Amino acid sequence: MTKNDAFDLQNFLPYLLNQAAEQSSLEFQRIYKDRYGLLRTEWRVLFHLGMYGDMTAKEIGARALTHKTKISRAVSRLAQRRYITRTRSENDRRAELLALTPAGQGVYQELRGIAEDYDARLERRFSRGEGALLRMMLRRLAGLDD
Amino acid sequence: MTKNDAFDLQNFLPYLLNQAAEQSSLEFQRIYKDRYGLLRTEWRVLFHLGMYGDMTAKEIGARALTHKTKISRAVSRLAQRRYITRTRSENDRRAELLALTPAGQGVYQELRGIAEDYDARLERRFSRGEGALLRMMLRRLAGLDD
DNA sequence: GAATATTAGTTGTTTTTGTAACTAACAAGG
DNA sequence: CCTTGTTAGTTACAAAAACAACTAATATTC
Numbered sequence: 001m002t003k004n005d006a007f008d009l010q011n012f013l014p015y016l017l018n019q020a021a022e023q024s025s026l027e028f029q030r031i032y033k034d035r036y037g038l039l040r041t042e043w044r045v046l047f048h049l050g051m052y053g054d055m056t057a058k059e060i061g062a063r064a065l066t067h068k069t070k071i072s073r074a075v076s077r078l079a080q081r082r083y084i085t086r087t088r089s090e091n092d093r094r095a096e097l098l099a100l101t102p103a104g105q106g107v108y109q110e111l112r113g114i115a116e117d118y119d120a121r122l123e124r125r126f127s128r129g130e131g132a133l134l135r136m137m138l139r140r141l142a143g144l145d146d
Numbered sequence: 147m148t149k150n151d152a153f154d155l156q157n158f159l160p161y162l163l164n165q166a167a168e169q170s171s172l173e174f175q176r177i178y179k180d181r182y183g184l185l186r187t188e189w190r191v192l193f194h195l196g197m198y199g200d201m202t203a204k205e206i207g208a209r210a211l212t213h214k215t216k217i218s219r220a221v222s223r224l225a226q227r228r229y230i231t232r233t234r235s236e237n238d239r240r241a242e243l244l245a246l247t248p249a250g251q252g253v254y255q256e257l258r259g260i261a262e263d264y265d266a267r268l269e270r271r272f273s274r275g276e277g278a279l280l281r282m283m284l285r286r287l288a289g290l291d292d
Numbered sequence: 293g294a295a296t297a298t299t300a301g302t303t304g305t306t307t308t309t310g311t312a313a314c315t316a317a318c319a320a321g322g
Numbered sequence: 323c324c325t326t327g328t329t330a331g332t333t334a335c336a337a338a339a340a341c342a343a344c345t346a347a348t349a350t351t352c
Contacts, residue, residue, distance in 0.1 A: 144165060
């Protein structure tokens, strides 16, 4: 009658994922937050532009699986800080093309270095091969491979 | 000069962890949210009590790595719905011992079943052994093993 | 054993998020 | 064209989270 299988909260995947994500995000944020006061979505927008080149808010939202209002607000704040510019698109005047300013480029470069270091530090917690497998599984769970 | 190593946002662990966590949490919430209208922290408090027995808000916070104000508010709402009772502790009258009511037990049992099913469904996305490894790595990242 | 510091939990205020409704531009069908 | 529908992005309002300040009880220390 009573379930005696090994289900445990500490092994429940959504719970574990949340804990791990929160933990590493907090730890990572402690490194860069004070530096530039960027919110997570702002950080993401910055990285998308820095890493993949100019694009519209919509494209960022699609890639990052993030709702457009979140993107919109992040873009506003980044523009206010003069990290990005917004240029209305020629062919579709609803959309605007986002691009990093030199200042934004600088911030991106520095944050990217920090991210690489932090990532490498996390990687060191796993044996060779484990890290790659972990990333693959997470990508699958995140639906990034679809 | 230019970094040409393989760093990619789509492989950055904190980013991936967040995406995966958000994705699975949202999906899982869609299953139980409408059912009982529980918020995530409320769900967690309920599960801690159901799974590990009566304890104080503080203990739950420590186990779940959750801030006390979040726990406090979750406890209030659970008590309002008569899912838990709060009894002032004998030896320390600041603390109160939390316990599930029969109604709370019932909800917990049902939600636990749902959780087990969902977890099993996620597990099926991975080959034998991968799932266990994933959980282990996540526990390590979450700092649950310390 | 009074003064001080700590701890369990709550409450109030500010940020951030989620959701819906909105504007302006485009697309398609008649 | 001109009505109807869709899309990019914003804004307004409600829900939730973060953070700080608070109360009341307990520990500590001199």
